[in-house]
Structures are given as C-alpha cells and as structure tokens.
Amino acid sequence: xxKSVSKIVIAILFxxxxxxxxxxxxxxxSSTTNNRIEQKVDSVLALMTLEEKIGQxxxxxxDWTATxxxxxxxxxxxxxxxxxxxxxxxxxxxxxxRKYQELAMQSRLKIPLLFGLDVIHGYKTTFxxxxxxxxxxxxxxxxxxxxxxxxxxxxxxxxWTFAPMADIGRDPRWGRVMEGAGEDTYLGSKIAYARVKGFxxxxxxxxxxxxxxxxxxxxGAAIGGRDYNSVDMSERMLWETYLPPFKAALDAxxxxxxxxxxxxxxxxxxxxxxxxxxILKGKWNFQGFVVSDWGSIGEMVKHGYAKDxxxxxxxxxxxxxxxxxxSNCYRNNxxxxxxxxxxxxxxxDEAVKRILYKKFELGLFNNPFKFCNPEREQYELNNPEHTKxxxxxxxxxxxxxxxxxNLLPLSKEIKTIAFIGPMVKPKRANHGFWxxxxxxxxSSYIVSQWDGLQNKxxxxxxxxxxxxxxxxxxxxxxxxxxxxxxxxADVVILSIGEGWNMSGEAxxxxxxxxxxxxxxxxxxxxxxxxxxxxLINAGRPLIFNWTADNVPAIIYTWxxxxxxxxxxxDVLFGDYNPSGKLPMSFxxxxxxxxxxxxxxxxxxxxxxxxxxxxxxxYIDLKNSPKFPFGYGLSYTTFKYSDLKVxxxxxxxxxxxxxxxxxxxxxxxxxxxxxxxxxxxxxGSVVRPxxxxxxxxxxxxxxxxxxxxxxxxxxxxxxxxxxxxxxITELGExxxxxxxxxxxxxxxxxxxxxx
Numbered sequence: 138x139x140k141s142v143s144k145i146v147i148a149i150l151f152x153x154x155x156x157x158x159x160x161x162x163x164x165x166x167s168s169t170t171n172n173r174i175e176q177k178v179d180s181v182l183a184l185m186t187l188e189e190k191i192g193q194x195x196x197x198x199x200d201w202t203a204t205x206x207x208x209x210x211x212x213x214x215x216x217x218x219x220x221x222x223x224x225x226x227x228x229x230x231x232x233x234x235r236k237y238q239e240l241a242m243q244s245r246l247k248i249p250l251l252f253g254l255d256v257i258h259g260y261k262t263t264f265x266x267x268x269x270x271x272x273x274x275x276x277x278x279x280x281x282x283x284x285x286x287x288x289x290x291x292x293x294x295x296x297w298t299f300a301p302m303a304d305i306g307r308d309p310r311w312g313r314v315m316e317g318a319g320e321d322t323y324l325g326s327k328i329a330y331a332r333v334k335g336f337x338x339x340x341x342x343x344x345x346x347x348x349x350x351x352x353x354x355x356x357g358a359a360i361g362g363r364d365y366n367s368v369d370m371s372e373r374m375l376w377e378t379y380l381p382p383f384k385a386a387l388d389a390x391x392x393x394x395x396x397x398x399x400x401x402x403x404x405x406x407x408x409x410x411x412x413x414x415x416i417l418k419g420k421w422n423f424q425g426f427v428v429s430d431w432g433s434i435g436e437m438v439k440h441g442y443a444k445d446x447x448x449x450x451x452x453x454x455x456x457x458x459x460x461x462x463x464s465n466c467y468r469n470n471x472x473x474x475x476x477x478x479x480x481x482x483x484x485x486d487e488a489v490k491r492i493l494y495k496k497f498e499l500g501l502f503n504n505p506f507k508f509c510n511p512e513r514e515q516y517e518l519n520n521p522e523h524t525k526x527x528x529x530x531x532x533x534x535x536x537x538x539x540x541x542x543n544l545l546p547l548s549k550e551i552k553t554i555a556f557i558g559p560m561v562k563p564k565r566a567n568h569g570f571w572x573x574x575x576x577x578x579x580s581s582y583i584v585s586q587w588d589g590l591q592n593k594x595x596x597x598x599x600x601x602x603x604x605x606x607x608x609x610x611x612x613x614x615x616x617x618x619x620x621x622x623x624x625x626a627d628v629v630i631l632s633i634g635e636g637w638n639m640s641g642e643a644x645x646x647x648x649x650x651x652x653x654x655x656x657x658x659x660x661x662x663x664x665x666x667x668x669x670x671x672l673i674n675a676g677r678p679l680i681f682n683w684t685a686d687n688v689p690a691i692i693y694t695w696x697x698x699x700x701x702x703x704x705x706x707d708v709l710f711g712d713y714n715p716s717g718k719l720p721m722s723f724x725x726x727x728x729x730x731x732x733x734x735x736x737x738x739x740x741x742x743x744x745x746x747x748x749x750x751x752x753x754x755y756i757d758l759k760n761s762p763k764f765p766f767g768y769g770l771s772y773t774t775f776k777y778s779d780l781k782v783x784x785x786x787x788x789x790x791x792x793x794x795x796x797x798x799x800x801x802x803x804x805x806x807x808x809x810x811x812x813x814x815x816x817x818x819x820g821s822v823v824r825p826x827x828x829x830x831x832x833x834x835x836x837x838x839x840x841x842x843x844x845x846x847x848x849x850x851x852x853x854x855x856x857x858x859x860x861x862x863x864i865t866e867l868g869e870x871x872x873x874x875x876x877x878x879x880x881x882x883x884x885x886x887x888x889x890x891x
C-alpha cells in the first residue's frame with residue numbers, strides 16, 4: 138500500500154513542505170506576485186461598468202443538477218455573454234465547463250467564470266464521509282483524500298470546492314454532522330487545516346482547487362439539531378468552541394469562506410457584520426472572498442431581518458458577503474442601491490476585487506480553459522492510484538466498537554458465512570450523502586460489501602445472502618429466510634444502519650435509533666446462537682442499545698465510499714487492524730443530546746453513575762455516553778506507562794515536555810491514537826473537565842514500545858474569558874493521557890506560575 142500511493146504521498150508532502158518551509162526569498166517573491174496581481178485587478182476594475190461589476194458578484198447553478206431549489210433562468214447564456222455572471226456551480230465535466238467558459242469569452246471584457254461544486258468527500262473516487270475520515274485521526278490521510286479529490290475535480294473543469302465544513306457538531310440529530318469533523322475544537326481545527334492544504338496545494342497549479350471554509354459561523358449549534366435553525370450562544374462559547382476551526386482553515390490559506398444559513402444571536406450570518414467584517418476581514422485579515430450559502434441572502438426576508446430582497450442585498454453587501462449564490466438579490470437590486478447612494482461603490486469594488494484576484498491567482502485570465510483538458514480528465518478519473526488510496530483511507534476510518542471474546546478478526550478458514558442485511562449488496566449507497574453523480578459513469582467501479590467479501594474469501598468459503606428487511610418500514614417477511622440462512626453458517630455478518638440519504642443537508646432526525654425493523658432483525662439473528670458481527674453504516678452517531686449490549690462484535694463503518702466493500706473485508710479478516718477513534722460521543726438516548734466530553738462541571742456533579750440524589754444527573758439514565766469521544770478498539774492491546782513531566786512549574790514564557798511509553802502487549806501489530814488532555818482546575822470562568830490538546834497516532838509491532846512526547850506551551854493553557862479575550866491564568870493543571878476521553882491511563886499535574 139505504501140508503494141502504491143507513494144507518488145501521490147510524495148507530491149502532497151512536497152507541496153506541504155513548500156508551503157510550510159518557504160524561505161525569505163519565497164516570501165519576497167510571493168509579495169511581488171501579489172502586487173502584480175493587485176495591479177492587474179485594478180486595471181480590469183477600471184474598465185468595468187457598474188453592471189459588469191455586480192455581475193461578478195452573481196453565482197448561478199446549471200440546469201442539470203443542484204444542491205438547492207433550481208432557479209431556471211432562460212436568459213442565463215445571454216447574461217454570461219454580457220458579463221453579468223461571475224461564477225457557476227454544478228457544472229460538471231470539461232465538455233460543459235468549456236461551453237460555459239466559451240460564452241464568457243464572448244463578453245466585452247472576457248472575464249472568465251469560476252466553476253464551483255460541492256466536492257465534499259471525493260469526486261469520482263469517493264472517500265469516506267468527512268465524519269468517518271475524522272475517525273481516522275490521521276492528518277496525512279485526510280490531506281491526501283482532499284488532494285486526490287482536488288486532482289479529479291480540477292481535471293473535470295472545477296476551480297472551487299465548497300469544503301471543508303469546519304462546523305463543530307455536538308448534536309447527532311443534525312444531519313450535517315456527517316460533513317464535519319465532530320464535536321471537538323482541537324481535532325476539528327487540525328482537520329480543517331489538513332483539508333484546506335490538501336484541496337489547495339499550491340493554488341494556481343492545475344491539480345488544485347480553491348477551498349471554502351463553511352459555514353461561518355456556528356451553524357453546527359442549530360437549536361434542536363434542526364437544519365437551518367437559529368443559534369444562540371455566548372461570545373465566549375463562540376470564540377472558544379466554534380471559531381477556532383475556521384481560523385485554522387484561514388491559517389492554512391483558505392481562498393474563500395461561506396456564510397451560514399442560521400441566525401447567530403438574532404442576526405442572520407449572511408447579514409452579520411460582526412462575523413464577516415469585524416472578525417473575518419478585520420481581526421483575522423482575510424484576503425479572499427465570502428460567498429453566501431444557497432439563496433441565503435434572500436432568505437433574510439423570511440428570517441424577518443429584511444423587508445424585501447432589496448433590503449437583503451443592502452444588508453448582505455454591507456456586512457461583507459461578496460458573492461450571491463442563487464438568490465438574485467445582488468443581480469436585481471445592487472445597481473439601484475448604488476445609484477440611490479445606499480451602497481457605496483467602494484463596497485462593490487472591494488467585493489469585485491476579491492473575486493477577480495482569485496481568478497488571476499488561479500491563472501484563468503492567462504488561460505480560461507486551463508482546467509478544460511479532456512485527456513487529463515479521462516486519465517485522472519481512471520487513475521488506479523486513487524482507488525488504492527481510497528481503500529487505505531477507508532480502512533483507517535473504521536471504528537471497532539465491540540469485540541467480545543476476540544470474535545474478530547475472522548479466520549479465512551471459515552467454511553460458511555451468512556451475510557445478511559439491507560446494506561450488503563447496494564453499490565452507489567456506499568458513497569454516502571454529497572457523492573458526485575457523474576453523467577455517463579455507471580456504478581460498476583464501486584465495491585459493494587458483498588463484492589468485497591467475495592474478493593477476500595475466494596472459493597474456499599461459501600457465502601450465503603439474505604436481505605432480511607429494508608432500511609426503513611415495518612415489513613418483517615424477510616426474517617424467516619434470514620434466520621434460515623443464518624442457521625446454515627459458521628458466522629453471521631449483519632450489515633444495517635441508516636440509508637445514505639438519511640444523513641446530510643436537510644436530513645435532521647428527531648429519532649436516531651435504528652430505523653424500521655432492523656434491530657428486530659438483529660434480535661432474531663442473535664437468537665440463533667450463531668456468532669454475530671454487526672456492521673453499522675451511518676453518517677452520524679446512532680442509538681442501538683440492545684445491539685450494543687447483546688451482540689458480540691460491532692464495527693462502525695460509516696459510509697466509506699468507492700472502496701467500502703474491500704476496506705470492510707480487510708478489517709473483518711484482519712488484513713488491517715482497525716485504528717479508528719470516535720470523533721463524536723454516542724448517546725445512550727436522545728434525551729442526553731447535546732452530549733460531548735468536554736462539559737463544564739456543576740456545583741453538584743454526579744460523581745458516579747448510581748447516585749442521582751440531588752446531583753446533576755438523570756434519574757432514569759446514566760450521564761455518560763454509550764461510546765465516548767476518542768473511543769475505538771483494536772485487535773491488539775496497548776500498555777501506557779512511564780509518564781514523565783519535565784518540570785512541575787512553568788511560566789507562560791516556558792514549555793513543559795511530557796513523555797510516556799506505549800507498548801503493544803497483544804499478538805498482532807497495530808496503531809494507537811494516544812490522546813493528550815488537560816484540565817485547568819480553577820479559573821475566573823468555569824473550565825471544562827478535560828480538553829483535548831494534542832494526540833499522536835503511532836504504529837507498533839508486537840512487543841514494541843515507543844515514547845510519545847507532548848509539549849505544553851502558553852497556547853495550550855490559554856482560553857477565552859467572559860469578554861471573549863484570549864488569556865492565561867496562573868494555577869494548577871491536570872495532565873491526562875489515555876486511549877479515549879473516558880479511558881485515561883496516566884495522570885500528573887503541573888503549575889503555571891508568575
């Protein structure tokens with residue numbers, strides 16, 4: 138596997154080294170390049186009419202496919218030829234992007250179009266959904282996934298992806314948790330950074346696309362987990378928890394940001410000056426441009442924040458939203474608003490310059506058809522190296538939740554396996570939500586779970602199949618056949634969960650238990666007395682208490698993409714030892730939601746799971762999650778020992794080195810994600826009971842030991858106070874190193890002194 142993806146890995150590592158380790162000459166050259174681009178932008182701007190300027194602020198969808206309600210505009214082609222459209226989305230393939238770009242080249246100033254698309258977890262080669270990739274805790278793999286997605290998308294004429302989603306998600310009822318990195322700010326920030334670097338590489342190269350950090354901001358905290366809903370939170374919570382991943386994306390060089398659908402403390406994000414001008418373009422000095430989410434400028438009317446689309450356009454441009462995606466508010470109203478002196482022309486010019494700059498940076502003015510090479514498209518969409526990488530990343534994303542009596546890995550000498558469930562044979566469903574549906578591309582290249590198992594076991598093992606039931610619905614007629622098949626087998630593998638279209642945008646669920654009669658199917662199969670392995674396919678944490686308590690082996694497979702079947706088979710039979718760790722806490726019941734590991738303690742904490750008398754606890758349920766953040770098993774075991782802290786006191790100008798030994802004490806090689814948490818024991822505001830501050834993923838052979846090292850510095854001890862100011866405070870801190878947020882193996886302490 139290492140050899141098979143070596144060229145891709147080397148390319149991305151060299152790209153990272155160039156970006157991270159540029160010398161002073163590089164910086165000087167970069168500054169010179171920026172000045173030249175700015176001069177070119179100013180030259181173009183000086184030639185533009187007001188109508189052409191506002192045209193650059195409009196983004197339309199194609200009429201072929203969409204991620205929102207399609208707006209049919211019969212004059213679209215004429216508007217492009219007249220220079221009145223700056224960007225298109227949902228235009229796929231070099232044939233179609235070239236046709237639209239040729240129209241733009243008929244305009245007076247021949248300003249090229251930008252083509253954007255939701256390339257969320259792959260283009261043709263589909264990788265695990267982002268939440269699954271987050272479970273790998275592997276930044277190199279996540280960056281490689283984004284790099285390959287950018288390579289394929291750019292080869293198909295795409296300049297710009299609407300990813301990564303940097304929203305923190307603590308409510309699994311929200312369908313878009315599948316698109317993010319989970320509940321933790323530190324992990325989410327690392328992943329946002331890696332994905333931006335992967336997508337963009339060296340922006341302007343033909344293999345790179347612009348990234349878009351979305352949704353700015355706090356979209357993941359929608360009340361009730363209901364998509365598009367309101368968000369209400371303190372400034373401290375905003376800065377401490379929800380903004381850092383966006384700042385990480387910006388630090389990685391994210392070319393664009395997308396505002397969010399929600400209102401934040403009563404102000405829709407699209408018209409929120411505090412978010413877009415004060416923070417993003419002000420405090421953070423963001424130099425790219427901001428695009429609205431689909432129709433979100435016009436939606437401020439339904440929010441009750443604007444009386445009509447004209448007022449919405451005024452609010453959005455004033456607040457710093459540069460490009461209007463599909464609401465037509467800028468197109469229909471900005472000219473008049475400028476002429477009425479309600480919108481200064483300087484605001485329009487600023488937005489246009491930001492967009493033109495990116496078009497120059499991509500090299501589109503030099504060659505509008507730079508990304509329209511059909512030969513390159515054909516090659517990259519059929520590159521076997523991409524398939525190999527997809528399989529590798531999919532394996533790393535799997536989480537082993539339970540393995541009673543070491544049922545797994547399965548022996549390749551098993552004579553008969555019953556493979557049962559509604560997820561066994563579908564192909565395209567393995568892509569999950571946000572997969573790109575390419576025209577003229579069938580689904581034969583997608584490896585179903587059935588095919589993956591067949592590829593693995595060969596002719597020596599007999600595979601039996603029964604569907605059992607549908608993903609949803611109450612029909613149990615297939616149970617009898619499933620039981621009959623199960624009784625003939627040496628082991629049963631059950632593949633169940635939620636449908637690929639049950640998690641994603643506009644896919645909020647009030648009930649996140651197994652849908653339909655799937656858990657009833659588990660019960661009747663378990664009752665046969667056969668060893669049972671359950672595969673759970675999902676885009677979010679689900680609730681499955683009976684299965685968790687009664688079935689001996691459970692693997693959370695999420696939606697793993699094109700190579701799902703092969704990757705799952707690799708894990709089932711031990712050709713890959715699972716190393717995934719949960720990026721979100723799994724609740725016991727819906728009533729616990731939102732649930733996350735780094736909560737604040739109360740004055741009456743529940744010190745154990747049995748005492749519920751006048752403490753912060755449920756009288757009918759444990760406080761703890763069913764499966765905690767950071768949890769994941771392996772086919773081997775790891776011993777944590779020899780914690781050493783370089784000193785017990787430090788000032789904020791010093792650092793402390795923390796080391797520990799990790800030993801593989803099992804019978805097979807494996808990887809472990811060693812997690813480093815801190816607790817600020819006393820603060821001027823209440824601090825979380827623990828916070829992830831670092832982690833290392835290490836590979837260990839049988840009997841091998843490695844020393845992991847973590848550095849504590851001022852940044853790791855800083856937090857936001859009530860005024861949303863970043864501060865550090867003197868006092869004692871607890872060090873915790875463990876295998877999950879709930880499995881702390883080593884502890885110590887140190888003190889921050891003056």
